[in-house]
Amino acid sequence: MTGYNLLEIVSSCIDLAEQSGKIIRDIFNSGTLDIKMKGEDDPMTVADLKSQQHIIAGLRNHWPDIKIVGEEDCEVPPTQTFPDRTKLQKYSDSAPKDYLNMNKEDVIVFIDPLDATKEFTLGRVHCVMTLIGITYKGVPVGGVIYQPFVDADGLPVPKEQASQWVGRLVWGIVGIPVENLKDKRAPEDKGKVIIVTTASHFNQDIENSIQKIQPDKVLRTGGAGYKTLMVIENLADVYLFSTVGTKLWDIAAPHAILSAVGGTLTQPSGKPVNYTDNLSLVENKNGIVVTIGDHQKYINLLNK
Numbered sequence: 001m002t003g004y005n006l007l008e009i010v011s012s013c014i015d016l017a018e019q020s021g022k023i024i025r026d027i028f029n030s031g032t033l034d035i036k037m038k039g040e041d042d043p044m045t046v047a048d049l050k051s052q053q054h055i056i057a058g059l060r061n062h063w064p065d066i067k068i069v070g071e072e073d074c075e076v077p078p079t080q081t082f083p084d085r086t087k088l089q090k091y092s093d094s095a096p097k098d099y100l101n102m103n104k105e106d107v108i109v110f111i112d113p114l115d116a117t118k119e120f121t122l123g124r125v126h127c128v129m130t131l132i133g134i135t136y137k138g139v140p141v142g143g144v145i146y147q148p149f150v151d152a153d154g155l156p157v158p159k160e161q162a163s164q165w166v167g168r169l170v171w172g173i174v175g176i177p178v179e180n181l182k183d184k185r186a187p188e189d190k191g192k193v194i195i196v197t198t199a200s201h202f203n204q205d206i207e208n209s210i211q212k213i214q215p216d217k218v219l220r221t222g223g224a225g226y227k228t229l230m231v232i233e234n235l236a237d238v239y240l241f242s243t244v245g246t247k248l249w250d251i252a253a254p255h256a257i258l259s260a261v262g263g264t265l266t267q268p269s270g271k272p273v274n275y276t277d278n279l280s281l282v283e284n285k286n287g288i289v290v291t292i293g294d295h296q297k298y299i300n301l302l303n304k
């Protein structure tokens with residue numbers, strides 16, 4: 001076979017995301033985040049950088065030419081990390097055949113080495129995640145997310161109990177059932193419409209969109225990965241961010257896992273997102289809408 005095997009790439013990304021989680025935890029515990037501002041409300045820390053360097057170097061050791069779009073602009077020193085490519089071999093018979101021999105030109109790996117950096121710098125670390133998404137022909141087909149600052153169920157753990165930060169991994173491939181997910185909806189929230197949106201990048205556009213849906217509840221927290229996972233686990237019906245701000249690396253990995261469980265992510269117009277490595281097109285300029293069901297109903301409300 002001459003193409004890329006998605007099972008091998010996702011297997012490696014699982015290793016690299018877990019290792020990055022440890023890098024991120026160690027830097028947080030050191031207390032030296034070395035915060036730099038890339039723009040307004042757009043911080044970057046040394047943890048973002050080290051995490052991205054680790055992931056890219058590990059991928060390059062197996063796939064020197066694979067297309068990679070990472071959030072941070074940084075050099076990547078070589079490493080001796082050769083991630084395990086074999087973890088998902090048992091899915092070789094059940095995985096979609098197309099994904100076992102993917103045309104190299106059509107594959108892009110999107111890396112968000114640390115999602116929810118703003119919250120990370122404020123110590124609100126429960127929503128921090130490492131996100132690695134793989135797209136094929138412009139569509140997310142595999143995703144790995146790792147939460148460094150939670151317990152095994154993904155529940156927040158305060159920093160006073162840091163020893164319980166065992167971390168949580170979720171990976172998904174479209175066409176293979178996703179493990180390690182729960183329906184977390186509280187009994188008192190059954191039947192309600194719950195929107196989750198940004199904690200730190202809120203604006204009037206988002207407020208106006210929320211009003212169109214008339215939800216029973218609005219939750220606000222950090223991270224595109226964290227909010228998408230809330231929709232996947234039924235803690236919210238809609239993740240709504242109807243404005244500029246997120247980029248393709250924020251959504252590629254969670255989108256793949258969402259698709260694997262039957263959910264939908266589009267622009268607020270209902271148009272699909274096009275995943276490309278053209279760096280002038282990586283911004284989700286019009287925003288994003290994420291649902292686990294009734295997607296068209298919410299798109300209709302937003303566009304009425």
Ligand SMILES: Nc1ncnc2c1ncn2[C@@H]1O[C@H](COP(=O)(O)O)[C@@H](O)[C@H]1OP(=O)(O)O
Pocket residue numbers: 040041042071112114115116117118197198199200201202221222223224225244245246247250
């Ligand atoms: N205005 C913005 N500038 C830079 N990044 C943004 C902006 N809005 C959203 N993002 C990215 O999208 C994620 C989700 O947004 P929010 O946390 O506000 O809901 C953020 O954590 C951030 O990713 P990152 O932390 O990886 O830079």
Ligand SMILES: [Mg+2]
Pocket residue numbers: 042043044071117
């Ligand atoms: Mg950032």
Ligand SMILES: [Mg+2]
Pocket residue numbers: 112114115116224249250
């Ligand atoms: Mg991000």
Ligand SMILES: [Mg+2]
Pocket residue numbers: 048071112113114115116117
């Ligand atoms: Mg980031």
